Amino acid sequence: MPVERRPNALVHEQSPYLQQHAHNPVRWLPWTDEAFALAKEQDRPVFVSIGYATCHWCHVMEHESFEDEDVAAYLNEHFICIKVDREERPDVDAACMDVCQAMTGHGGWPLTIMMDSLRRPFFAGTYFPRESGANRIGFMDLVRRIRAVWDTERERLEHSAGEITTMLKDQAAADLRGDVPADVEDVVVDYHRRMFDDTWGGFSVRPKFPSPHHLLLLMRLARTRHDPSLIDMVRTTLDGMRSGGLFDHVGFGFHRYSTDREWLVPHFEKMLYDQAMLMWANTEAWQATGDDAYRTVVGEIAEYLRREMTSADGDFFCAQDADSEGEEGRFYTWSYDEFRSLVEDDAIVDLMSVHRDGNFHDEATGSATGLNIPHVRMSRLREEVTHTTWPAARHRLYEQRSRRIWPLTDDKVLADWNGLMIASLARAGRAFDDEGLTAMARRAYDAVVRHLGGQDGGEWSHRYRNGHRAVRSMLDDHAAVALAAFELYQTTSDRGYLDDVRLHLDTIERRFSDDGVLYMTDADVHDAIVRQKQGFDSAYPSGNSIAAYVMACYAVLTGDADIERRAIEAVRSHGSYLARMATGYCMLLCTWDLLKHGGRQLSIIGDPSDPFVIEARRIVGRSFLPHVVLNHHRDATGLPQACVMVCTHDSCLAPITSIAELRAWIEEEGV
Known part of the structure; x- marks a missing residue:
């Protein structure tokens, strides 16, 4: 029989990720001043584990280590253990990820950080198996070694923690300002040509991430440079994503990223920001090409949102899990026999690439699972989009799949991710003259303002769930909600939205700007490791780049020279990095494209x-x-x-x- 465990302190938290760990035997605490005060009082190192509710490898590490009684007993005796939901505290996650990348050369989740009671990191890593292997230390051996160093070489460890923290602060304080290089567009185009996979699309071999903001920039450069080959790259990439297993052909929506070159085998979590940015990219691809396949994708994403990701009030949940019943992808894959029992047409079975031996190979082992991920060959994508009998078959598959145990839906409402989604819906509503998409955007915007907006002149919040709002708003929140309001104004002509844009831009200037440089958090936020400025785009555009884009657009609309100056400053505040790694700043370069060529x-x-x-x-x-x-x-x-x-x-x-x-x-x- 399963052991009845007493809940730890996370049981009182609203985050679904933290609640997933509320019954671990590890005595987890949330990221609070009290937790670090306890570490100081008991003279213990702090183990910080950062992840998110829909992360497959976070589940693996929980099962292997955090549910293990022996691991928990050691952690409880020798560490103060803190769990962080990276989606609730992106500021904490960003600082810790910088530490991990600086110390190891890579990053990812779950993120494993060791620090002292002053919030100074001295060790960083990602996933660790419980047991050591030939080439990798196991988690149990790791924590024992760290505790031994804490006990016997404290001075060396504290010196290292001080150096790492100084590095973070120096990095945050560094003046990155500079002119945008004259050849930045050439650099970006050359990079994408060099990295482009001309068979399957995308700009890497594997893994492959959607990175729609790269596509937005390429479409702009295609126009200004009169270079249709850049549009061809965009089309091949969008077609590859939509035809492969990265797209859920039964229930719609895009999974997180592909583990292979062909966009076939994804990590199966679905994130709201991916739906938002891919809707934006497909809308613009339709505008640029007139190909109705891209319009179809936009409608499919919207249908997925309506069915599975919309709250009763109209705002949007943040993600769906990769795992169900303890297995990644179980919900989304099919045996040949089950698929054939619902789809009698041989032509559809062939179209969806479903085979008796399966097409899904385990990422870790490469072994065949005997299961299928429905997908189409790129050459047949438009056949799927226009097929006359596939929609009815797809509906039968969806109804059958709905009887399975569903993956967890992380039903947090995040201001920044909702802002991106609302902006994309409003833009699509305008492009396709679709009142239904516009109504979705307006309803969601009203809900976000009601749930997270500043009440009676107060400050906005970052997260809402179950009637509770928490975490003071950050730059990304105001930038994304301003973008949503701006797109809604252009679509509806309701000047109330334009007034909201100005309010958010003023808030950005008041709370996050320091001499033209935009920071992620307020100057007086005391519980983050360091106050960061992030212009570099990750899976979705940074708050800095979205803020600059909204400023530039608002300046064109209103003729406000001061707002235009602030947009230029926001771009130039990362000028030195644009000279070194321009392709990491694609959204910021979309803003520069607008400023340079004149709105x-x-x-x-x-x-x-x-x-x-x-x-x-x-x-x-x-x-x-x-x-x-x-x-x-x-x-x-x-x-x-x-x-x-x-x-x-x-x-x-x-x-x-x-x-x-x-x-x-x-x-x-x-x-």
């Missing part, structure tokens, strides 16, 4: 019910105009009753009064 304000003037206004909005919405910001006016003195005005910061074209003229201007703009 245009396109104002549609007239009654919203006027046929010219309706058609102008439709045509502009469906066009790829990355340097154009959309404005709305019911009337303007001295102008025709219904027209389009295109203005730069110092001049305007003559009013456009016919749809033919508008189409001609858009064509000349380079679409």
Whole structure:
């Protein structure tokens, strides 16, 4: 019989990740001042384990080590043990990840950090198996060695902790400002050409991450450089992701990343930010190419969100787990016989690449599992999209799969990830003239403001769950919600959204800006290891790059020279790194593309019910105009009753009064 365990302190936390560990025999504590005070009082090292609820290897390490009574007994006697949800405390995670990458050359989750009671790290790693192997120390041996060093060589260890913390602080304080290199676009294009997989798409061999912000930049550069080969790279990459097992062909939505070159075998967690950024990339790919396959992907992501990732109030949950019933991918894979029992059509079985021997090989061992991940060959992607009988078969598969034990849904609502998702929905609603997508965006925005917004002039929060809001908002939250509000303004012409954009930009300047440099947290946040500035994009764009992008767009719309100056400063604040690793700053370079080539304000003037206004909005919405910001006016003195005005910061074209003229201007703009 299973042992009945007394819960630890995490039982009182709202984070699903922390609650997963609430009944471990390890006496976990949350990241609080009290935990570090206890470490000081008891003169113990602090073991910090950082992860997230939908992380496969986090589950593995929990099962192997944190549920083990012997491991727990040793940790409880010799360490203060702290669990951190990286999604709740991205500031803590970012600092610890910097330590891990500096000490080991790599990073990932679960993140294993040892530090002293002053929050000074002295050891970092990722996943450790319980037992040592030929080439890797096991977790039990690791903690014993660390405790031995703590007891016998404390002075050396504390010196190391001091040096590491000084390195972090020096890194955070370093002045990275500089001019954007004149050849930065050439560098970016050369890199992507060199790394591009021209068979399957993407810019690495394996693992392969979606990295949609790379695709957004390439589409902009394709336009400014008149280089259709860059669009070809985007299309091959999007097609590869959508056709492979990275995409859930039965229930829709994208998994986290692919373990192989062909986008076939993913790590199966689904993250809200991936859905947001891939919706954005597919929307722009449709605008740039007119290929309805990309419009279909946007609709599929939206359907997945409605079914599985939307709260009763309309805002969005943050993730779904990779594992169910203790196995990664169990929920998403099929035996040949089960698939055939629901799909009688041989042509569909062939289309979805389902085989009697299976197509899913275990990542760690490479051995065949006998199971199938439904996917299509890239050459047949559009056949799947237009197939007449596949939707009914897919529905039967989905109904059968829904009877399985579902993976955990991490139902936290995060301000930054919701902001990205709302922005993408609003953009897609405008592009496809789809009121349903726009309504999803508006409802989610209202819920986020209600759950996380500053009440009665107070500060925003980062996380909401079960009626509880927590964690003071960070740069990423205000940047992403500002982006959402800006996209909603362009789509709906509701000036309340534009007012919200300004409020968030003012908050960013007041709380996170120091001499033009944007920091992740406030200056007075005391419980993070160091105050960081992050312009480098990870799986999704940094708060710094999103903030700069919104500033640049807002400046084009309003003509606000001070906001434009702040956008330029935000880009230049990472200028020295742009010279060394430009491809790590793709979203920031999207902003630079707008600033460098000059934004245009396109104002549609007239009654919203006027046929010219309706058609102008439709045509502009469906066009790829990355340097154009959309404005709305019911009337303007001295102008025709219904027209389009295109203005730069110092001049305007003559009013456009016919749809033919508008189409001609858009064509000349380079679409």
